[in-house]
Amino acid sequence: MKISKDEIALPNNLACPGCGASLAMRLALKALGRNTVLVIPACCWTIINGPVGKNYAGVPVFHTAFETTAAVASGIKASFKMQGKDSINVVGWAGDGGTFDIGLQALSGAAERNDDIIYVCYDNEAYMNTGIQRSSATPYFAQTTTTPEGKDRPKKDLMAILAAHYVPYIASVSLAYPQDFTKKFEKAKSIRGFKFIHIFVPCPPGQKFLEDKTIEVAKLAVETGVFPLYEIIDGKYVLSKKPKFTDITEYLKLQGRYKNLTQENIEFLRQSIQKKWEYLNKRFNE
Amino acid sequence: MKKVLGGNDAVSQAVSVCDVEVISAYPITPQTSIIEKIADLIYAKQINAQFIKVESEHSAMAACIGASIAGSRTFTATSSQGLLLMHEVLHWASGARLPIVLANANRAIAPGWNIWAEATDSLSQRDTGWVQLYAANSQEVYDFIIMAFAVAERALFPVMVCLDGFLLTHTKEPVEILEHETVKQLLPKIKRDTLDPANPKAYGALAFPKDYYIIKKGQHLDMLKVLDIFDNVSLEFEKITNRHYNPVEVYPKPDSQYSIVALGTLSQTARLAVDNLRKDDIDVNLVKINMLRPFPQQLLKQLLSDKKLIVVFDRDISHGKSGIVKDEIAGGLDLCNVVGFVGGLGGDKITESTIANAFLDAKNAQIKGLFL
Ligand SMILES: Cc1ncc(C[n+]2csc(CCOP(=O)(O)OP(=O)(O)O)c2C)c(N)n1
């Protein structure tokens, strides 16, 4: 899988150093190409893309209300269809808050209609733009400013929710595996109908780790089995990368948001990973 | 050609001759038959448009926003709770300067559940930056929808055409309808700034106070220009139809000692009251508001500043203050001789004699309260 040399996203955007969401855009656009328009709701990318007059994404961006990404993208696609500009990739680019929470209804609507858009969720596992509050994508025990005691509920399984919409393509990707990342974006581009791509993005200030550890955190999320890489193609689950199942402590100890975990908590997480993989393996083998 | 149409049918028929490319809507009584008819017309290939059948009004407006920024002529229809659900994205549509047209069937707001006429829904959206037109009969509904597209695209503002639930949406009247080819003259395709991969711009980016201020001030000044744009559209419309509309109409003539002010179907009832009062030699006229935003201040001033008394009738309310139209007139024109009555809420009946009697009470300084 060749990664394009074309740098579409521009340098010096307003992201924090080590921002996974910034790198995710750079990689995604290399696969999507310049014949792309983006819909971006309220999220860190509202800031990253720069103020009036700037557009660090390098392709047209429509900034929109927090919960409207999927519906706006559907509208753009319908318009392009009427104008015979069907070949333009219409891409929703939203955070976990805009996807798992406030935008879920519009997302479900677009998925159920099988609208021909690519919806990308860059998931940094909290509302970072407003200063690190929990979302339903925040994992168990992670500390945020609204869960000072650590979150008491698991991360929502959005991939399964989308699978329940019978859409043609769903995939999870990681910054630590750029070939796999690129392959999946290119596949999404080639399929008609609704496509969903879930990117786990490390966020140094939000998840509390050093800014040179972005790729390491991304890699460990996959290797520990915390963030499985797979596709759901027309309902069929396909494993992309079997993890080594490195012990979760390697992943947790890098991140300040997990600093208060007890041995009991860690054991609980080990078991949840096991359960998750039992559930997924059943589907991979179907 | 004349056709017997209810207000809702008038909306759908008007939309069918306007070359709308993307429609997105969600059902709510009493708007529903608008979008059912549009679905039929698309199925019968009489409208060539994409119809995005969304999961909520919020997404209906969001999808219209998307279609509009991508360059298409777009339409939606809603009512009451649906319009209120759109609130945030109504602001987005106007802030992004998108020429979307929306038909609103004016309906009461729950709780208690009530599907009948009341204008509080759209009047409470008067600060969202939309042009607002209020129709009083099916002909106006039909004409306003067509004119709305012309105004919207020349002014780069979204336009809301309001029609009272049931009283107008479901009351059938003969309507003069237009040929598709005729309407085309009024609605040439106007090139505007839309999403284009060849021109990678960001729309609606982060705006610090200085830029924000420039944007919002410009929006206000441009909105004021809509009054002239409406007049121009109206002249062109008159050429093809012989029907002329002003932002404010007066009946039977401007010159009078007293005025009654109303909008929507309430103005039709008030017109009968004016006829009856004039028969009794009371020198009163009707000032009917067709356009509430932008506020036709000069016109209203011309028509109202010399009156002994102005009595405004509202089928809507701003709780803790007054009827909203009364507030607009008194505040917008800096007048003290304005009396307001609120009535007909939730479809409650108002007759011409209720209006005439209330007017006489006001004239004789015997007002018992706000409510009719
Ligand atoms: C309707 C609405 N509610 C709340 C907000 C405030 N808000 C802006 S961004 C944001 C959180 C975004 O979180 P996420 O989608 O995860 O993106 P991130 O900031 O993490 O990139 C919130 C709560 C808003 N803009 N609109």
Ligand code: SF4
């Ligand atoms: S807070 Fe996190 S996601 Fe947001 S810009 Fe900074 S590093 Fe990126």
Ligand SMILES: [Mg+2]
């Ligand atoms: Mg987030």
